[in-house]
Amino acid sequence: MAPEAGPAGGEASPPGWQQVETLGLAEVVMTILEARQTMPSSNAAAVSREQHGDVLHVRVSLLSDPPASGGDSPGPGEPGVVVADFAARRLGQDLADAFKDNEVIILKLSRAVARRERMIRLLSGAGGEAGGPLLQPFYPGPAERR
Numbered sequence: 001m002a003p004e005a006g007p008a009g010g011e012a013s014p015p016g017w018q019q020v021e022t023l024g025l026a027e028v029v030m031t032i033l034e035a036r037q038t039m040p041s042s043n044a045a046a047v048s049r050e051q052h053g054d055v056l057h058v059r060v061s062l063l064s065d066p067p068a069s070g071g072d073s074p075g076p077g078e079p080g081v082v083v084a085d086f087a088a089r090r091l092g093q094d095l096a097d098a099f100k101d102n103e104v105i106i107l108k109l110s111r112a113v114a115r116r117e118r119m120i121r122l123l124s125g126a127g128g129e130a131g132g133p134l135l136q137p138f139y140p141g142p143a144e145r146r
Helices: 025-036 093-099 111-124
Strands: 018-023 044-052 055-063 080-091 104-108
Touching: 018 025, 025 055, 025 080, 025 093, 080 093
Parallel strands: 018 080
Antiparallel strands: 044 055, 044 104, 055 080
């Protein structure tokens, strides 16, 4: 399969990259939250950007530990899993403001969020024995209401 053209017909982006006209902070945050459901042990996320002609490549990775290299994107020896790659013509103002003059943003993820996500999975049935939920809702009948 040939590489897809960038959003503005500029430099080609690698296959599998999500092509967007404008990438905002909300899309990046939603990507991180969705990926954390399958990787609850992650405690940080790295968002990096690289200019390629008139296209910005933005990579979102989940980390189990903040990078040891002092803020660079995950390197070959560092624990990081790429969860999304975007090719965008421009960044939304909110995401551009978050980057400022940096090429990488490291977001520390709250353990409270991880606990809440685990509880949601337990209540919804993921992680229960025999595929069922660990906690079943109970609705008392007339005899139990006394």
